[in-house]
Amino acid sequence: SDVIASNDDACGIFASAVDITNFSCADIGAPITVQVFTIDVNGNLATCTAEVTVVDLLAPVITCPADQTVDPGPGNIFYILPDYFATGEATAIDNCTDPVTLTTQ
Structure with missing residues (x-):
């Protein structure tokens, strides 16, 4: 529904739809052309296209x-921490990136 900015007709709009309604993480970043359809109460059809770019906001x-x-x-001036990701004490997950790139310092 976010693709359809506005539509109107002197006789009234019967229905509006788009041909692609589901997007996934695989679609991130690439523009996708979506066909928009509107039918008025008399059966007249109008179409246009819209470009959709999927972004990961999570x-x-x-x-x-x-x-x-x-x-x-005694006598030591530093301590080496274990790899908490390897031990499972630290974890990182992402809805679209698998595996997650981990960096420790």
Whole structure:
């Protein structure tokens, strides 16, 4: 319905529709031409096209490990953290990107 900006007819609109109504993550970024149809109460048909570009508006979801306090031990000035994604303590999912690119620092 967002494709049909407006339509009118002196005798009244019977129905309006588009030929493509479902889009998926595979459609992101590529313009898709959609055919728009409107029929008035007397059966007269008008058509036009609209260009639709699908965008992903949902951010990925990340789950972080619990807060931790670590002691590097006597004489050590640093502590090497484990790979929390490998251990499963941290996860990241996205509705359109699989697999999610993970970066740690």
